[in-house]
Amino acid sequence: xxxxxxxxxxxxxxxxxxxxxxxxxxxxxxxxxxxxxxxxxxxxxxxxxxxxxxxxxxxxxxxxxxxxxxxxxxxxxxxxxxxxxxxxxxxxxxxxxxxxxxxxxxxxxxxxxxxxxxxxxxxxxxxxxxxxxxxxxxxxxxxxxxxxxxxxxxxxxxxxxxxxxxxxxxxxxxxxxxxxxxxxxxxxxxxxxxxxxxxxxxxxxxxxxxxxxxxxxxxxxxxxxxxxxxxxxxxxxxxxxxxxxxxxxxxxxxxxxxxxxxxxxxxxxxxxxxxxxxxxxxxxxxxxxxxxxxxxxxxxxxxxxxxxxxxxxxxxxxxxxxxxxxxxxxxxxxxxxxxxxxxxxxxxxxxxxxxxxxxxxxxxxxxxxxxxxxxxxxxxxxxxxxxxxxxxxxxxxxxxxxxxxxxxxxxxxxxxxxxxxxxxxxxxxxxxxxxxxxxxx
Numbered sequence: 001x002x003x004x005x006x007x008x009x010x011x012x013x014x015x016x017x018x019x020x021x022x023x024x025x026x027x028x029x030x031x032x033x034x035x036x037x038x039x040x041x042x043x044x045x046x047x048x049x050x051x052x053x054x055x056x057x058x059x060x061x062x063x064x065x066x067x068x069x070x071x072x073x074x075x076x077x078x079x080x081x082x083x084x085x086x087x088x089x090x091x092x093x094x095x096x097x098x099x100x101x102x103x104x105x106x107x108x109x110x111x112x113x114x115x116x117x118x119x120x121x122x123x124x125x126x127x128x129x130x131x132x133x134x135x136x137x138x139x140x141x142x143x144x145x146x147x148x149x150x151x152x153x154x155x156x157x158x159x160x161x162x163x164x165x166x167x168x169x170x171x172x173x174x175x176x177x178x179x180x181x182x183x184x185x186x187x188x189x190x191x192x193x194x195x196x197x198x199x200x201x202x203x204x205x206x207x208x209x210x211x212x213x214x215x216x217x218x219x220x221x222x223x224x225x226x227x228x229x230x231x232x233x234x235x236x237x238x239x240x241x242x243x244x245x246x247x248x249x250x251x252x253x254x255x256x257x258x259x260x261x262x263x264x265x266x267x268x269x270x271x272x273x274x275x276x277x278x279x280x281x282x283x284x285x286x287x288x289x290x291x292x293x294x295x296x297x298x299x300x301x302x303x304x305x306x307x308x309x310x311x312x313x314x315x316x317x318x319x320x321x322x323x324x325x326x327x328x329x330x331x332x333x334x335x336x337x338x339x340x341x342x343x344x345x346x347x348x349x350x351x352x353x354x355x356x357x358x359x360x361x362x363x364x365x366x367x368x369x370x371x372x373x374x375x376x377x378x379x380x381x382x383x384x385x386x387x388x389x390x391x392x393x394x395x396x397x398x399x400x401x402x403x404x405x406x407x408x409x410x411x412x413x414x415x416x417x418x419x420x421x422x423x424x425x426x427x428x429x430x431x432x433x434x435x436x437x438x439x440x441x
Contacts (some may be wrong), residue, residue: 001229001305002275007099010423013107015114016121023208025426028048028105029277031098032427033235034269035082036127043438045130047078047086049097050428051105051268064116071100082134083271087215087234087359094215094234098275101329129269131176132361133213138384139167140241140349141343142366147377150369152309152385161291164341164349169241169364170262177430181242181264183407183437188246200437201244201260204387204405207367208377208413210316210336211239211267213344214361226299229344230274232357236310236343238268238413239428241363245350245380245404248380265364267432268413279422281305284342296344296352296357304389306342308425311335312368312415314377316392318400326351328412332382333377379404407436 006012007029013020016030026032028051035049036055046053059079061067067075074097077086086093103109105116124299142148142165148156159165175181184202187196193370215234218224224232241261248260284306312335317328341349346363376382379402383389386403393399405411415427 001281001301002278004278006073007102007275008279008422010421012423014051014105015107015109016052016054016105018054019105021052022053023424024142025424025428026052027423028102029341029423030272030425031084031101032272032276033078033132034271035130035132036269038122039126039128044428045081047080047083048122048127049101049108050124055124055127056101056117057120057122060120061117064119066104066116066120067100069202070096082360084134084360085233087133087213090216091231094273095275098273118366129172131202131267132269132271133360133362135171135174135360138171138174138265138362138364139166140169140364140366141337141341141412142164144367144369145340145379146338146371146375147367147369147381150376150381151378152380162294162338163297166350169265172264173263174267174362175432177266177268177428177432179264179266180433180435181246182435184247184263184344185437186244186245186247186258187250188257189250194249200427201247202404203245204434205243205245205379206314206405206411207241208312208332208334209239209241209368210310210365211237211367212346213237213271214347214357214363215359217358217361218351218355218356223351223354224348226297226344226348227301227349233274233343234273234359235273236277237271238415238427240266240411240432241364241367242266242270242432243378243380243383245306255307261394266430266432267362268428270428272425272427276425277308277310277417280309280417280419280425282307282309282337286340290333293345296348302342302344306344307336307337307339308343309337309419310415310417315412315414316402317410317412318392318406320400321392321397322410324397327394328386328410329392329394331390331392332374332376334368334370334377336365338375339368340363361436405434407434409434414436
């Protein structure tokens, strides 16, 4: 695991004033990466680093030559239309890029290279984003014991305590923040019915999750040990695993989710590095009565600092509130530290059977829920399966109720790390909007 270094200094400031503002998601200690281009311009997407309210254009960084050595090599790898080449280079290259830019951005830095870097800045309000990697495979885990216990099932599956459960997700429907999708259609079995019906999902839900991008992969037949797993993690983003709960309840009785999950998954544009998250590590623990993990899922390093205290929240903006100019309503807040399985354990389990991961592969954590009702990561939990609708109440518009999502609803996920003695590390936002079902199915 990455040790703290000068890039984590909470007192460090940038010559870019917007990076030093209170509550800024992207201070000099963060430096997350995305794929962007000028908004509505006919130009190629390429990698960019966030600092304050600006994007550092890595393609421009290469042209002006303000970085050297391994940092310059990493910048070149990040200048492509996706980040797969950079992901494959590994932690030494990622760190060289982070440290090289940090040294040029810090308050008091000056000289020709700093002047050159200033020419690489583009306002974030002037750009649009794309999915940051060519995702070869998407694996969706279920790692929250609280979500499993509060989702309406009769009981938590007995194998949940022994392995990180997962299924294979659909890559082609993954979109970046701002994604709008039509309400899915499929079969469901209404309460009391003996035969299914076909139609638009009536129980459309979000799932508050994190996405984990893979860096260097592993050869087919060779597993990645738990102690080495994080060297294969490029970084973390926000992820919304949209779910049609009524379709899911019917189709998942044999094999697992299919149409109920394949219609859309939304990721945030910014990927936060494991190095930036280092100050927010916590000890990972289990309830005393829980079984000890099998040896391949157990390590002293994972116990000591496997958990990450990433704060997460969900807000809903309705069509009615938007028309009235009112703000979205926050409906829940929780932390990733509550997960039953860590990111390293997910990766180690994924490869233990010989599965070969590749740069750009994406792992979803599953819904992130805490122990209290207010920390639920889905409407399924918040509304007790739709039986107890929540009230969206805030100034600016009339109250509304939601059991599940309605057409026109926009769900906004936010994430950040914050504590005394450390710089705030933000993830930005992940937004997605529900459109009406298509009439032709």
